Amino acid sequence: MAQLKEIGKNKMFGGFNRRFQHPSSSCGCDMNFSVYFPPAADHGKVPVLYWLSGLTCTDENFIQKSGAQRVAAAEGVAIVCPDTSPRGLGVEGESDSWDFGAGFYLNATQEKWKKWRMYDYCTKELPELLRSSFDQLDTKNASIFGHSMGGHGALTIFLKNPDKYKSVSAFAPIANPVNCPWGQKAFSGYLGDDKSLWEEYDASLLSRKYKGHPTKILIDQGDDDKFYKEKQLLPQNIVESELLRVELHLRSGYDHSYFFIASFVEDHIKMHARALKS
């Protein structure tokens, strides 16, 4: 834990929200992440549920606004929230638009964005850091979920690494980025023009060739979500197969906000807890 600095700690539902900072080799800058340790972590190992946030978010939004800790405490699951992007690297244009500059949970191939390696950060560096730093986390027993850009991250990371995660779910995910303006803007910038690279980070395309353990993807989507209506999300484009079921709930009147996430987060955590304990 030599490199790991604790920068926040608050008790909640008998456990603790703790926030850390560390130098990241993947991203070449200091990165923050937050963990909710449930009370069960005081006397044994607990499974790990990763949460990936959306555009404009940090590691703190889910911790402050989702209400997830109540359920995580009851289920005995830790929740790990990485930040969404490298920060402060001073790359020209990194902060010019609200919908570009966040990491999109990929490894950029374009020279200008070479530090944008959130895929490696989330799938390798952070899990290894958690394993070596926290005896109370059973990092081999993990699941993953997220929202919007983080829903895209959770789905693609799961579909590419089913051996590493027991289950996956998403709220209003960017589920087919090669076919939406947000995804096209991000992928052009980070990955360039080679469309075969784009396919490696598109949940709908990855779903067609899934060969992992039989699983169900749980997705909640508000039907009053303006980004859903603008066809940025396209959660209906994920393809089912014998190995991959999709349970998509279209929720009447809900929008894209954390108020929507909070309303349904209990269902998601309980589903992950079942998978993590089975």
Next chain:
Amino acid sequence: MAQLKEIGKNKMFGGFNRRFQHPSSSCGCDMNFSVYFPPAADHGKVPVLYWLSGLTCTDENFIQKSGAQRVAAAEGVAIVCPDTSPRGLGVEGESDSWDFGAGFYLNATQEKWKKWRMYDYCTKELPELLRSSFDQLDTKNASIFGHSMGGHGALTIFLKNPDKYKSVSAFAPIANPVNCPWGQKAFSGYLGDDKSLWEEYDASLLSRKYKGHPTKILIDQGDDDKFYKEKQLLPQNIVESELLRVELHLRSGYDHSYFFIASFVEDHIKMHARALKS
């Protein structure tokens, strides 16, 4: 509702967080407030539970961070969150310190702060505005709670108006402001040197002469709350009597944050719901 402008609306737990702005006669400026309407408000009148926030907060903190809507939805209670202070009046010094300038839920008597009339705003203007604007709110059936400066507000408003509220509770309230630095700074500024005026806004002093309906004050207090340790809060100074019981829970390891509030808000809302439905 001519004067009332809706400035936000998000569905949550089957009901709606709605945010409004209106010109306030008490404060002489535009004021914002937020209301959570539970699903039951779609087909009948629901009781009203006022939430008063603390220093540095607005009408939005509780709505975004407490997780209260889950319980309010289940119990069929609306939650009304006023802002904590007049804003933008341009009075010299109103924004110079983080612990002075907020309204403290009193009617200022000093000329400079004459627009600081949050007591009238919360006990008269806002309830009347709600009554005349929202048929679905049973404004005669009301309770009140709050946090820190808002805990002070809830306790003093209840103790001075037991006919208007069925029940009261508080998180980490400033319970004896005449004996703490925050209270002395605020009361000197807003009320001047006349200590008899100060007594009218001190929950511990008001508790000694309570003559309303028999009731219990529920208080949660974290023992790792730095303001508790600095003796800004003094919740133990409220005096019990035959009419007034105090149920004070000192919570081990909890601090002054919304993470603490979220951990125990269910207990408070259920207590108020019982009083409001009895």
